[in-house]
Amino acid sequence: MSRTPDADEKLPEPANLRFLRLLVTVLTGVMIAGLLTLLGLVVIRYTNARAPLPDAITLPDGARATAYTQGSDWYAVVTQGDEILIFDRATGSLRQTIGIEPAP
Structure with a gap:
C-alpha cells in the first residue's frame, strides 16, 4: 500500500x-x-x-573653453588659461573673472 497521493487526487x-x-x-x-x-x-x-543653454558665448581674445557649468542666473566657462569666466544669463555679459592658482 502506497502513501503517495494519486496524480488525480487534489489535496487542499x-x-x-x-x-x-x-x-x-x-x-x-x-x-x-x-x-x-x-x-x-x-x-x-x-x-x-x-x-x-545660451545660443552663443563670446570669450575674450585668445581664450579657449575647456569646461562649462551653469547656475540659475549665471553660467561659467573654464578656459585653458586657468581662468573661470562667469557670465550673466540674462544679458550674456561677463560678470566676474576668477584666476585659478596651482596648489602649493
Missing part, C-alpha cells in the same frame, strides 16, 4: 500557504508601482530642472 492548500502567496503577489505589485513612480518623478524633475 494550507491556509498559511495561500496567505503567503497573496502577500508575495501584493508585495510584487507594490514594488513595481513604487519603481514606476520613482522613475516617473526622476524624469519629471530632470526635464524641468534644466536651464536653457
Whole structure:
C-alpha cells in the first residue's frame, strides 16, 4: 500500500500557504508601482530642472573653453588659461573673472 497521493487526487492548500502567496503577489505589485513612480518623478524633475543653454558665448581674445557649468542666473566657462569666466544669463555679459592658482 502506497502513501503517495494519486496524480488525480487534489489535496487542499494550507491556509498559511495561500496567505503567503497573496502577500508575495501584493508585495510584487507594490514594488513595481513604487519603481514606476520613482522613475516617473526622476524624469519629471530632470526635464524641468534644466536651464536653457545660451545660443552663443563670446570669450575674450585668445581664450579657449575647456569646461562649462551653469547656475540659475549665471553660467561659467573654464578656459585653458586657468581662468573661470562667469557670465550673466540674462544679458550674456561677463560678470566676474576668477584666476585659478596651482596648489602649493
